[in-house]
Amino acid sequence: VILFYGFAVSALATAAFGAILAGGQALQLTRLSLPYLLGSALTPRQQRAAALGHLLHLAIGTVFSLFYLAAFVGLGGASVWSGAAGGALHAAVVLLVGAPVLPALHLGMASEAGGATERRRIEPPGPLALHYGAGTPVVLFAAHLAYGGILGLLYS
């Protein structure tokens, strides 16, 4: 029951995260799509990348929720605020560290130094992921706040 509850909580938080990113895309605030980026790292096929990307996104969301859970245990309890604070920290790491190193990790991503190649064709996120649109940091921040906040609320 605990495992099932944990999985449901992480799935809900990941879904909220994905919904905020998709909303940002729909409002043309950002072109960032994590499922698209994750899936395209595994396959160059469009449809397969989309399907794989969503599954991978869910899996990664579940794994990250375990880190949040560990942090809540370490802090002696969970709350919306502590979850949101974790989300803010998470977003800062993604924007400041993850975005610059992503071209080195992503098998399909081009880089300013290496240019585009047959396999590496996806535009890199650039500093603060601003290549994907000026609203990207804000949307990503909001998505992480929601993700952490939901985890904090439901684990409390």
Added chain:
Amino acid sequence: MPAQLPRVTAARRPGLGLREHALVGDGRSVALISDRGTVDWLCWPDFDSPPLLGALRDPRAGRFHVSIAGATRIERHYAGHTPVLETRYASESGVALVHDFMPVELEVAGGPLLAPERELLRLVRCERGAVEVVVELAVKPDYHSAPVRVRHAGRLGVRFEMPDALLALASEVPLEIGDDGVVRGRMRLIAGDSVGTSLVFARRWPAVLSPLGLHAREALAHTIRWWTDWSSRVWYAGPWRDQVLQSALCLKLLFGSPAGAAWAPPRDPVAPEPSRRSPGTPRPGPAQRAASWLGDGALIARALYGLGFDREADRLLARLLDQSRPRWFSRGTGGSRDGAEPATELIDAMTQLARRRGQLDRKARRTLTRLGRDLLSEGASRSRPPRPGAGRPDTIQSVLRWAAADRLLLLRAAGHLDQLRAVDLARLRDHLRAEIQRDSFSPARHSYLARPGEDSVSARLLLLPWYGFDLATSDRMRGTWDRIQAELGAPGGGFYEEAATAGRGAVAAAGFWAAEYLAMGGGAVEEALGVFESQLQFASNLGLLGERLDPWSGAALDRFPFAGSHVGLINAALTLSRRLEQEEWRGHRRTFEWPPAQAEAGP
């Protein structure tokens, strides 16, 4: 009407050379490229998006130039029956070949590979001597009214960052950004060298960039192969195969999707489109836009059926059904335009489909039933005296309603539309026929009239036999044709639509209506051939036709290229080819008739 091409007239932009533009596209968007190698018109992501490059209307509104320096001779043609443009530039020092195209997405067993949302590739190969390639790109979105930030991104090329999208230029030619925001590059090539330049667009996802080099050359080969396969499906093998194929290709570019995806209508097919409207000009409503697209779409579906593109025509009709409105006859299209045209074209196209397949699906039957009820309800109100001040419909509008009633009656008789009463449809059809023949025909002038009670003719009256309202061989139609020739004939063999609108230029499609009317029996086959051939000379050297033309100079006016003109060409070519076959068959029959008639009559 169809795709979003700018309404420009020679009067507004003297010496513009609209007819000298080539069309390249992938079915989702198109670009117009001048004979100097400049993309003067490009709307991304859709036909009706605000132009990223709009120099065709405003020289400051962005352009994309790729050619060679000091070119003294330029030859252009399409690579076979494909929308891949080949331009050969010759200068005093050498010769270079440029390929301009929008690549078709590569597909593998698991579906299409990741590809840019939109892409234009321009490849230059030096064939002889040495040439200097010139690349220049100025992006001024929406007539330089939208902000854009230009930035060099190292080996990824130059980024044009807009609030809601990205345009990325990658080139093997070294590029620099000028103080004016224009990107420029020059590079010397010797025989055998080649360089590529790619412009990609991203709005929904992180951009997929083009690696150029071998990949670009493979994309060229794949695109040519894909379109060649597509063109080979045309069954038409008559004397005008090249022109018919070029027209089919033009329709496909303006309305299709090259990778076999659903045929998507341009969202905003009537003028003034948002892409070419001046600030403050109201947009046409969605219903009006949909109706305009539907009218054209049904015509195109029939042309595609005629050429053997059943799959594309089926998809197009499915989309037409999805977007139809049940009250077109009574309420119009939401603008000033009468709704009978899209409604009748849709009904007629569905009748053809029912004949071919022997059945209609539930959605089609429901849509046609609703349209039929609306037609009957509007017909009942038409039989009452008109309101004071209310205008009477044009003759062609009444004929369209007659044709709709006629086709619905055919479908009813075939058992497809059980919920419509045959007696009501027959009564309306007969009433309309009597009304048209009474009010829209002048016994004194011995011709049909453009509008009841008005002593004028319209070239559209030549479509009456096409809709089956009258025979092409009838005295009434012959009288109408004589009058149209005398009053609407333009220099060079073109035709004006009406005398009152002659100042706007001749209508390209009207000449093909005339040729088809003659081919249907309105005249001798030689006469039909003469009219048809004279219309072909109005096409550009790349086989493209505009909406209107200056009959003296042949210059294209208004929209260019124009799908309606190409539909006219295809229909006329098909009808004329059938007529030629009939004549040939009759000739053979006379030759082999036994015993010969002359022998019987001899001494």
